[in-house]
Amino acid sequence: MTKPRLGIFSLTGCAGDQLQILNMEDELLNLVARFHIVDFQEGSSHKESGPIDIAFVEGSVSTETDLRHLKEIRERSSVLIAFGNCATDGCVQAMRNGETTLAQRLKDVYGVEPDYYDALESKPIREYVKVDFSIPGCPVEKDEVVKAITSLLHGDSPLGYSYPVCVECKLHEYPCVIVEDNKPCLGPVVRAGCEARCPGLGLDCIGCRGPVEDGSNFAAELQMLLDKGYTEEFIMNRLRIFSGELPEDFLGGAK
Amino acid sequence: MLINILEKENLVEFFEAMQSYGEVVAPVRATDNAHRFQPVKGIDELDLDYTRTMIPPKKYFIQPKETLFTFNKEKEKYLEPPSIDKSMVLLGVHACDINAMNLLARVFMEELPDKYYLERRKNSVIVGVSCTPDEKCFCKSTGTDYAQEGFELFLHDIGDKYLVRVGSLKGHNIVKDHSELFAAPEKGDLDAFKEAEKTRLSSFTIEIEMSGLQDHLDMSYDDPLWAEYAEKCLGCGSCNLVCPRCRCYDVQDYINLDMNTGERVRMWYSCMLKDHGLVAGGHNFRPTSMERLRNRINCKGSLREEMPNCVGCGRCTVFCPADIDFVEILQKVRGDIK
Structure with a gap:
């Protein structure tokens, strides 16, 4: 049987998700034995062109170069996986989206008018291409990566985490920091895993790990924390550090 | 004897005697609001005068997350984890939790026998302890404030002694094998028990009227109250996961990168989570949080073996991060409050 062709790519980000793959020391030999790796910048300078069975894409789209690169990867790939929070949610570089224009931010930060940097407003990759599956996290969890890879090798679609952190707190019997200490915990609306x-x-x-997009109630989370005396600015800033570009209906309320 | 007296000064010896039946797990203070059942080595570690644990003791029979078995495709073998036949003593279980486990026992031991639950219950000793209700307890309303079965021994605090009820043959043998620790009750002890029960029963501060509750719930199906609470509900699933009577779980298979070995994992699940009602083909029976919340309250308020699916322990209210009050919802359903 020919090995599936795997590509691991970076757009704008810290490359910490690629590093997590290299950190999978116990699994690494098994992993490289299972795939024909056509691109993995952080692991090797070897690169091949041609079709890709599974592409992992980390980083957000923050430049025209990123966008061209992403579209080219999408064209080459059967399965494209958004890998890490920059790719799934935009992460920290997208946390000011919508507040001021990109041109204004360039001016405020660098004091320049023209766009020297071919910069785009940072966006998660779902804004530009079809994403088949998302593995969130800043950085990704090794265990989730292995599970996703084995599911794909087995011919199944990977299982994500559709439920919030609260579930895992309860399964581990960790005291609730909201109930016990009134802390501004985002656990009720953030993906477990x-x-x-x-x-x-x-x-x-x-x-x-970014927001639980479907089924959580951010409006209630916001109200709960406002009632505890936290400001909206504090709560939104906290949420957007990793959740950057929030899904449109996320802030909307009960679903 | 079905009724015995254990002097509190004999509690150390009693604890040591219980250790001979397995690892003792008992309530230990964890936070301001909660205790936690955990293994203890000595009587000074545990606290029998507690109100509630966050996670109920059912966790020892159906574990929050557990590997049911590992498998090896090539060798066509599967292997169960060694912990399944471990002996255990659950010391200090409240009546509500015992009654909750009595229902779980019907489900997991009789209707759909689950070997993990069966083995663990068979290898365990349950020792109940009496308690004083706090302002969130309503087990008297649900008829689950007194345990008639589902324990080996039940300790009722009557001052400087415990009145000990025997609830099973195993419990009878424990008393017989350690007869030096127990005495026959005297009239004063029985009077003290009756007084303690009176005090306990008069300590409840909240109640729900259970009479006809199922019909009230049916009649409230289209009531706007569900949407009102759904607006406040975070959809985090905590209420189910702290419930002693919830019994939904999810099962997943994981294969390792060798594509040969793997495991089957079971974990508690919650009907407040969106994909609980999701079925093959993509249909979801309860796609909105309003429907999920209404479903949960209907499940809790419906009868099962002539008892509601709720034992009145108050956990879902105490541990709801959004401060949703279960009793308040049912009082609104009944029209007791607006």
């Missing part, structure tokens, strides 16, 4: 690592240490969730 981290095994509630932060609440397990008594820390409130800051949302590094």
